[in-house]
Amino acid sequence: MKMYKMMRNIHLWLGLVLALFILLEACTGLLQAEPWLLGMGEEEMHEHFTNALHEGRLGDVSVKWVIDTTAVGLIVLTLTGIYLSVPLLKSRRGR
Secondary structure (H helix, E strand, O other): OHHHHHHHHHHHHHHHHHHHHHHHHHHHHHHHHOHHHHOOOHHHHOOOHHHHHHOOEEOOEEOHHHHHHHHHHHHHHHHHHHHHHHHHHHHHHOO
């Protein structure tokens, strides 16, 4: 039961911290896929800051580590979510 509680805490806090980065990735990805939302065409979008941000650049500074950390965090969230779901599903199945 101690392991279950630890996984719950990891899942909760990691999810809260990564939520901002996941939202940022989702928004910049959507704007890249649908440039008309910014009133732009495909060609104009290549020079827009959202393109650079989504690729891990903030001006001339590389922030690719943020994208990599978010990806690893999503993997951990998925694995802890599966770990937390299995006992719950087993208990429901036994009813």
